[in-house]
Each structure stands twice: as C-alpha cells, then as structure tokens.
Amino acid sequence: xxYFRIILSSILLASAIFSGLASIHLFRKNDRxxxxxxxxxxxxxxxxxxxxxxxxxxxxxxxxxxxxxxxxGIPFLPSIWLxxxxxxxxxxxxxxxxxxxxxxxxxxxxxxxxSDDNHLYYLSLSVSTNGYFPILFIQKGPMYxxxxxxxxxxxIIANYLYYASYRKSSGSIRIQSQxxxxxxxxxxxxxxxxxxxxxxxxxxxxxxxxxxxxxxxLIAYYRYQFLNIKPLAKDHFFQSTQDxxxxxxxxxxxxxxxxxxxxxxxxxxxxxxxxxxxxxxKYNGLVKLIHQGEEAQYDxxxxxxxxxxxxxxxxxxxxxxVGYMTTLVDITKYVDMMNELNYLAFRDGLTGVYNRRHFxxxxxxxxxxxxxxxxxxxxxIFDLDHFKQVxxxxxxxxGDEVLKKVADICRNTLRTxxxxxxxxxxxxxxxxxxxxxxxxxxxAQQLLINIESAEIxxxxxxxxxxxxxxxxxxxxxxxxxxxxxxIHADRAxxxxxxxxxxxxxxxxxxEPSRQTTKTL
Numbered sequence: 001x002x003y004f005r006i007i008l009s010s011i012l013l014a015s016a017i018f019s020g021l022a023s024i025h026l027f028r029k030n031d032r033x034x035x036x037x038x039x040x041x042x043x044x045x046x047x048x049x050x051x052x053x054x055x056x057x058x059x060x061x062x063x064x065x066x067x068x069x070x071x072x073g074i075p076f077l078p079s080i081w082l083x084x085x086x087x088x089x090x091x092x093x094x095x096x097x098x099x100x101x102x103x104x105x106x107x108x109x110x111x112x113x114x115s116d117d118n119h120l121y122y123l124s125l126s127v128s129t130n131g132y133f134p135i136l137f138i139q140k141g142p143m144y145x146x147x148x149x150x151x152x153x154x155x156i157i158a159n160y161l162y163y164a165s166y167r168k169s170s171g172s173i174r175i176q177s178q179x180x181x182x183x184x185x186x187x188x189x190x191x192x193x194x195x196x197x198x199x200x201x202x203x204x205x206x207x208x209x210x211x212x213x214x215x216x217x218l219i220a221y222y223r224y225q226f227l228n229i230k231p232l233a234k235d236h237f238f239q240s241t242q243d244x245x246x247x248x249x250x251x252x253x254x255x256x257x258x259x260x261x262x263x264x265x266x267x268x269x270x271x272x273x274x275x276x277x278x279x280x281x282k283y284n285g286l287v288k289l290i291h292q293g294e295e296a297q298y299d300x301x302x303x304x305x306x307x308x309x310x311x312x313x314x315x316x317x318x319x320x321x322v323g324y325m326t327t328l329v330d331i332t333k334y335v336d337m338m339n340e341l342n343y344l345a346f347r348d349g350l351t352g353v354y355n356r357r358h359f360x361x362x363x364x365x366x367x368x369x370x371x372x373x374x375x376x377x378x379x380x381i382f383d384l385d386h387f388k389q390v391x392x393x394x395x396x397x398x399g400d401e402v403l404k405k406v407a408d409i410c411r412n413t414l415r416t417x418x419x420x421x422x423x424x425x426x427x428x429x430x431x432x433x434x435x436x437x438x439x440x441x442x443x444a445q446q447l448l449i450n451i452e453s454a455e456i457x458x459x460x461x462x463x464x465x466x467x468x469x470x471x472x473x474x475x476x477x478x479x480x481x482x483x484x485x486x487i488h489a490d491r492a493x494x495x496x497x498x499x500x501x502x503x504x505x506x507x508x509x510x511e512p513s514r515q516t517t518k519t520l
Contacts, residue, residue, distance in 0.1 A: 005055055005133045008203070012052030015211040019045030022218060032092075036084040041214055043080060046073030048207040054136060055203070060127045063136040067125070068113065075108035075147065077210070078154035081187075085158035088180070089165055104150060111143040121147075130202040148195060155188045168239065183216035244307070244328035247314075250321055252277045252291070264300070264307075264328060290326050297331070306335040348422040350400055351407035356429075359421035363431050363482045366419070370433065370477040378432040378440035378473035379485040381493045382447070385466045385501045387426035398458040402465055405456050413447045429486070437473025437508045444469045444504045452502065468496040471506035 019041045026038035050070030057063045079101045086093050093101075108121075115121035121143040128137035138144075162181040166174060190209030193199040238245060244261035246268075248254055254272050262268040267279055281287050286309070289296050293311045300307065307328040314323040346358040354362070363379075370377045384390075384406065391399040403426065410420050410428065419431040432440045448469060456463040470493025472485050488507045496505040 002133060009052045009056040012048045012055070012207060015207065016045045016049035016052060019048060019211070019214060022214070033084070033087045036080060036087050037217065040077070040080045040084050043073035043076050044207065044210045044214055046070065047077070048211060051204060051207050055133075058134060060125075060136075063127065063134075064125055067136055071109060071112045075105040075112065076102075077187075078147075078151040079105040081151075081158055082154040085161045085184075089161045091161070108143065108147045108150070115141065115143075132201060135202060148191070151191060152188070155184060155191075159184050159188070179216055179219070183213040186210070186212045186216075242330065246277070246290075246326040246328075247323065248277055248326070249323045252324065254279065255323070261328065290324070293324075297335070298328070305330060305332040307331060351404055351422050353407050353410070353428070354419065354421035356421060356423055359419065359423070359429060359431070360482065362419060366431060366433050367477060367480065367482045367485065371480070374476040374478075375434045376436040376473065376475050377477050377485070378435045378437050378471060379489045380430045380432070380440060380444055380469060380471045381423065381486070381489045382428055382430075382444070382467045382469040383493060383497070384426040385468055385497075387465075390463060390465065394458050394461070394463060398463065401458060402456055402463060405454060406451060406465070406467070409450050409454055410447065413450050414443065418443075429489075432473075435473070436475060437471065437506055440471055440473055441504060441506055444471055444506075448502065448504060466502035468493060468501045469504040470494065470496055471504065473506065473508055475508075 023038045023042040023045060026034045026041065029035070029038075047070050050066045050068075050073075053066040054063050054070070057066060082101065083093065083098060111118075111121040119141055121141050123139035123141045125139075126137045127134050129135065159181065162177055162184055166177040166181050186209035187206055188209075190199075190205040194204050194206060199205055238258050241258065242260055244264045245258045246254065246261050247256035253274055253276055254268075255274070257268050257272070265280055265283065267282070272279055277287055277290055280290075283300065286298055289298055289309045290311050293313075295308065295310045298307045298309045299305075308331050309326065309328055311324055311326040313321045314325055315321060346354060348355045367377065369375075384402070387399065387402075390402055403422075406428070407420075407422070410430070414420055414430060417433055418435075419433070421429050423429040432443070448467060451465060451467050454465065456465060470489045470491065472488035472492060474480060492505045492507045496503050499505065
C-alpha cells in the first residue's frame, strides 16, 4: 500500500506548505493575537513536514532524522496553543507566567535531542511495520509522558476558555467562539488515539488534527475576522461597558446587543435576535433616531434618564454597508447639571425666584410687548421692614429662612402670569403684565396681609415680619421703559417707608409727564 503512504505524505506535505504560507501572512498583521497564531501555524507546519518525510522514508536513519526535525515545532505546540487561547480571549498572561511555560517547551526540546544519551524522552527507536509499510517504532520515556501531559493540559485549559466565551457571548461572537471550541478538539482527539495506541495503522494523526484546527481557525479569520474585530478583549468591552450597544444588519434586524442595552430595553432578550429594530417602537421616537443615523438626545420616560443616541454604518473592506451599530450613552448627570446651571443662571440660589439679571431681561421684553399693544402694566417693589434686626437677633440662618418663607408666600399669592424676582438683599420686585394699577394694589394688599400674618419659627421662637410696598402702574404703556417703572415704584416704596412701613403706596402715571400718588 505504498500509494496510501504517498497520499498521506502528500497531504502532510501540503499541510506543511499551507501552514508555512499562512504563518508568513499572519505574522505581517500588526496584531499580537495574529502573531501568536502565526507561530502556532509555523510549529504545525514543521511538525507536518517532518512527519510527512518520516512516513515517506524507508530507512531507519531517514526516519530518525525527520523525526528529530519535527521536534523543532512539537515542544512549542502546547505552550503557544495555551498562550494563543489566553490572548484571543482577552486575558493575556503576564510575562512572569509566560516565561516558565516557554521554558518548559525548551526543556522538552533539550530532552528530545539528548535522548540518545540519557533515554529520558525516547527509551529506544527502531523500524517496524504496521502491516502495510515500514514505520518508526518508538518506546516512550518519562519526558515523553511529561510532554503529553503538558499538551493535554494546555488543550483542556484552552477548551475551557473557548467554552466560557461561547457561554457568555451572543450573536456572531457566539458563532466565532463556537468555531474556536470545535477546532480545539481535533488535536486532542488525535493525540488521545496515539496515547492509547489505538490509532489506525499505528500512525500519528496529531499533525492532521492540528491542520484541521488551523483550517477552522483560518475560516473563522477570513469569514468573521475574529483576529481583527474580536479578540475577546473587544468582547469584554462589549459585555461590560455601561453604554448600551445594539448591532443590526443592513435591514435593521437585530443581530447582537450587550447587557447594558438589555437593561435599558426589557424587550431585548434571546428572542429579539433576528427581529427588526421596530421591536423598540414602544420607546417613543427611538426607532426614528436610529434610522436617522444622527447624534441626538433621547429622554427615556421609563428610566427617567437622558441618553446620547448615535448610529454608525458598519462597512466591509469594499466599503459596502453591511449593518449598523447604535450606542446609547447615559448623559443623565450631564443633562441634570446643565439644567441646574440654567436654573442658577435665571434663579436666585436662596429663594428659587428669578434673579435680578433675568428679571431685567424678561421685564424689558414684557414692557416692549405692552408698549407695542398699548396694554396696561404695573410693577411693585417691596422691602422687608427692619430685616437687619432679624439677622442681628436670630442670626443669618434664620434670616435666610425668612427670605425663603416670604418667597413661598409670594408664589402662593401671586398669579401665574406675574413675574417675581429677588431684587437684592431683602428686596423683591414683581411685574404685573396687562394689569392696571387698581388690580395690582389689591394683590399687593393681600400680599401685605399674608406676610404680616405668617408664622415663621426658628428654634421654637416666632419671628414676626412685615413689608413695605411701592407700586407704579399705567393704563397703557407708551414710551416708558423698565427703568422708568422701577424708578417710580422705588419712589412709592420710599414713601411707604417714610409713612410708617407695613403699608402700600402707589403711583399712577396716566401720561409720561404727569403722575398721581395714592395712599392705600
């Protein structure tokens, strides 16, 4: 059956050539995982070449020579196989662990090449026959069994890593991990046949098993680009990032999503794979944002959170769109912070009412609008009476509580269209749009009563407070400005203070050049 020996040798020789070319190609990749894979294929190629020529040889010297050639690659197969598995799964070993693993391979090589002297690796070599053609008969020494244990342990650990990856992955990543797991079983099975001496025709099928594994690895490489878009370091990021990630094909069918996305959208479960992104239509506006492909803010009612939604195209090397990836970045804290900053830009930090700057801006706009339509308008400034005594007697903390209480009273007394602001210190200002003086006076009088009767407590002590009010109003705004209104209201306030405080004084301006002062 020389023809079978020739066919088997040719297959192994083809494997060696293929492995060598693949090793050169992979080594050129600027990727550490690809470099490990390159060294692994080189070791497989050397093993295949040596065994092909060993089978083809007819003499003992030829068989022994090519057997020794195999051991340029064989001792390093378990160490590189193991290191490659760790690198691929995103768990690279530290240098202090890599060195002893590689040193063990070097030690196995030394034992093999000194075996003729110490018989630790091979007890003896001789030519025998399997009934069809001559083969090299090997009596295994103790170091051979150490090498076998080393290889078996490496394969078991690698299989566990691939299986763990398979269990925790989904979508295309799960398929890649499944391929790696399946591929890792072939050398184990072939080595087991040799170990138990049950291999057909007493041949070593390990290089063939390794070649099959390498081919599956390469299929995964060219079909799924696992060395470029996966190793599992990227999968680890995909699984652990706080950002929600949704992967879709070119028809917007869901092919993958990470746990963060699943926690955001309860409809994303194992049954969601393969379904159209319209599955998310219950989340108002989200699907539209995904289809638009533009960066936008999305506010989720369910989680009361805000997210930056970005959808990007996924391209093949020929620049054809093969799918889309949507990321949802939680910007709730940022949005809350911006809202707080906007709030502080317009509001008084203590009382929560408008601050003076925003009142001037908003009030000027209201005056201009009233002037354009010749509408009535009133403005009121009021000041808390003897407020310095409150601070001196009860402390500034109590004084702050008084200001906040007065602001609450104003909010409960004034109308929704009235514009309230803290004008400075213990002074407040109110603008009454489309309101004649008489109506504003009624509101002011009610506010005076509410402030005077308010119960403000501080550590069991009641704080009594009153306020003085100055109001200015016009039947129709003509060429008056906000400053004009404030000046007249301030004069009325001064009058209220000079006439005993805790009262309302007002000024009605019928024409810009004429004014009438009223006492209430």
